Amino acid sequence: KQWYQRRVRGDSVEKKIQKLDVELKRYSDQMKKMRDGPSKNMVKQKALRVLKQKRAYENQLEGIRNQSFNMEQTNYTTQMLKDTKVSVDAMSTGLKEMKREYKKVSIDKIQDLQDDLQDMMEDANEIQEIMGQQYGMPDVDDAELEAELDALGDTMFDDDMSYLDEASEVPTTIPGSSGREEPAASQLDEFGLPALS
Numbered sequence: 785k786q787w788y789q790r791r792v793r794g795d796s797v798e799k800k801i802q803k804l805d806v807e808l809k810r811y812s813d814q815m816k817k818m819r820d821g822p823s824k825n826m827v828k829q830k831a832l833r834v835l836k837q838k839r840a841y842e843n844q845l846e847g848i849r850n851q852s853f854n855m856e857q858t859n860y861t862t863q864m865l866k867d868t869k870v871s872v873d874a875m876s877t878g879l880k881e882m883k884r885e886y887k888k889v890s891i892d893k894i895q896d897l898q899d900d901l902q903d904m905m906e907d908a909n910e911i912q913e914i915m916g917q918q919y920g921m922p923d924v925d926d927a928e929l930e931a932e933l934d935a936l937g938d939t940m941f942d943d944d945m946s947y948l949d950e951a952s953e954v955p956t957t958i959p960g961s962s963g964r965e966e967p968a969a970s971q972l973d974e975f976g977l978p979a980l981s
Contacts, residue, residue: 804838
């Protein structure tokens with residue numbers, strides 16, 4: 785509120801200075817047109833009086849501006865200190881809360897928990913390896929298996945393969961149809977269906 789009042793006073797003083805400038809200009813113009821003598825001296829005295837008033841108002845305006853600036857700086861500093869106090873209080877509260885929560889945490893317990901989990905994972909892996917073992921399988925040398933495979937060669941395919949002949953006997957008619965022959969391969973599309981003419 786005080787800052788606003790000083791601003792209003794400053795505006796009022798500036799308007800007075802502007803009026804005095806107009807008056808000084810009028811007196812100056814008059815003196816330029818007058819000859820030396822009592823009349824010119826009288827106008828000059830009026831101009832000097834107005835000039836003194838102007839200087840007084842200018843000094844007053846400078847004081848008002850300085851006071852306003854000082855008040856603004858004071859208000860700014862005060863607000864900055866208030867904001868700093870709020871920040872410090874918040875940091876202090878946060879630190880107390882962190883300390884309180886930290887007391888609930890035991891590093892030793894966390895380390896023990898991690899060790900227990902590691903042990904359990906290792907035990908689980910060992911169990912999986914044991915469960916994956918094969919029972920009653922004789923130990924066979926890989927070299928022996930490879931030699932036996934080479935000795936077999938193509939003889940394993942010389943056995944009776946008549947079952948393949950049976951698989952080649954595919955019906956030529958669609959079940960439930962009138963027994964008409966299937967369309968020629970040239971009349972089938974890429975999906976094996978009758979091609980549309």
